[in-house]
Amino acid sequence: MSETTPDTVPDRAPTPPTRASAPDPRVPPARTHGERLRGPRPYLWLAGSVLMLVLPFYLDRFWLQAGLFAMAAAIGAIGINLLTGATGQLSMGHGFFLAVGAYGYCVLAGEPSSENGHRLTGLGLPTWLAAVLAVALAGLAGGIFSPIAARLRGAYLGIATLALIFIGQHVLFNAGPLTGGFNGRAVPPLSVFGLTFDDSELVVAAVPFGSSEKLWYVALAALVVSGVFARGVLRGRPGRALNAIRDHRIAAGVMGVPVARYRAGVFVLSSMYAGLAGVLLALVFQRTVPEYFGMALSLEYLAMIVIGGLGTVAGAVVGAAFVSLLPQVLTHYSESLPLVSAPGTGGIAPGEASRYLYGAAVVAVVLFMPGGLTRLKKSGEKK
Template sequence: MSDLVRSDLVRRALWAAGAVVLLALPFYLDRFWLQAGLFAIAAAIGAIGLNLLTGATGQLSMGHAFFLAVGAYGYCALAGDGTKAGGHELVGLGLPSWLAAVLAVALTGAVGGLFSPIAGRLRGAYLGIATLALIFIGQHVLFNATSLTGGFNGRSVEPLSLFGLTFDDTETVVAAVPFQSAEKLWYVALAALLACALFARGVLRGRPGRAMNAIRDHTIAAGVMGVPVARYRAAVFVLSSMYAGLAGVLLALVFQRTVPDYFGMVLSLEYLAMIVIGGLGSVAGAVVGAAFVSLLPQLLTRYSDALPLVSAPGTGGVSPGEASRYLYGAAVVLVVLFLPGGLLRITALTRLTPSKKEQA
């Protein structure tokens, strides 16, 4: 058996083992770890979309958090029943939650489409500054459109219902294990991540991906070769927005409440850190970077009592959130200086290292 066939079999076996482990986790992990995993999955979906735009096409976006907010609050408004909360009459159409989730993603794509003519004509820092304006506009709307967002206190999220199953905290016993919202959402989130990853991988490996890379590497040359540069930039921006919208819907379902403070500039910077740390232009790199950036603050919070220089939230000193930003900020610098391909580059370097037999 050749080394190539053997390595392929090992890779397939590892993928199969990983899939079995992921499917079995709700039966063994407590709620904290499942929620941390759900946050990482939602972040991975949003990071894949941003990597299509920034990593594969070379378009810098600072407004990713805005589109997450559109997806999250769009779902709340479409699925909510319009009840009062915090003295405000909230907008709610009362649609079936599965339909509200689909329409929220479509709404986010439509909002991205409204901005896409600008995205199609700008590049680099100019697009980054233009998308940064979306954050300020979004924060103003989220805090002041109280009938839609609930204002500072946010609004509760209608649980997802699919195939007659409601993904709330009502216990459903499966193999003697009580399944609540986190356990139920786990499989929906995994399915969404798999679908998003496979679609993005197909885009990157096909003709659109080659056109996107050509635009990233040399815009003028891509135009000379017949690539409609403005159209591709606009289309990828819409696609990236829809990925962010789906991530926002999933985050809302996990949080069970949406608050405006979460969808600020820091969140957009975190998504940029995800794709840089994991690997620009790679689906797997986006997933790895999202897991690193999203899990780090939760782990520091969980083990703050046992870690030096990190204090529990509200006790003074360096909070877990601040410590995590320092750490992944340092990780960005280290990746840019010493590992330009991101963490995913480590596995590529391992595969490319010649064996002793070949060296001889």
């Protein structure tokens, strides 16, 4: 019988690495806090934030109002991007919910008065409370329509939401006591903590602050909160469920995703975003006009998310800035641009020229850059 010594013990085969210990080459390693700060992105965000905060001290009223329109449009575009970009539900009635927010604020915050031959209804609530309730009212309108939105998809849902525009236009033009009819109604200025956001002059650092300067910070805060919340939704479990519904509705239902409930919920959320955008637009315009909340407005919002990028907050903001600022830029520089001139002077009106341009941009994006303008940044980072 032979002795077994440590030297004669047979070598063991090496233990294969477990699945947990083997790094997946497809997943980039997590970056530390210091590595994140080494890149240019945090500093670009910081510079952009500081720039947005100081712009009211340097821009004139025209550009401030253009920026306010862009921020309000960005909030509404984020809402429709949650619905159409992330969930795949086509909506052509976004302008209806903007009108609910705008006119809801006017009715809730306004005082009973006579204007343009109409005896206007008003509840006289505090304006900050009226703004919150107007957003909730837009969400309620979306909730009433959500059972239909939960059961329809594609072109059928688009046609159903298009009916909201026709219904809304009829109500806006004919419900005189609520809307003021064809000429609309004045918008009560917002007042928060004793500060009224009207044209009463407030001097800050030797710069006179009127309504545009004051509203700038309200709109900026609303945009930041709306963007952060939507980003959290898209990056969390609800966002994964919405993307699963968009990519394959039946498979999402098999995996346990309550498809109808998510579709109804995102429709309500999108309507609330539109209501908030409507309140901001009313405060900037200082007068609501039914004609503004027509089919063209809803198509513009669809153009925003297609041009900027479907399913992302950044895409909604970029597309909204492009579509809303383009008419303002063409109007401001119409005398220096070829073929563009004031209406009635023989050239193309700035509004028409802007529609031609972002219509062409939609075609170019669909054909050559399906991810939208935000895809340019991602492709540049990969290179």
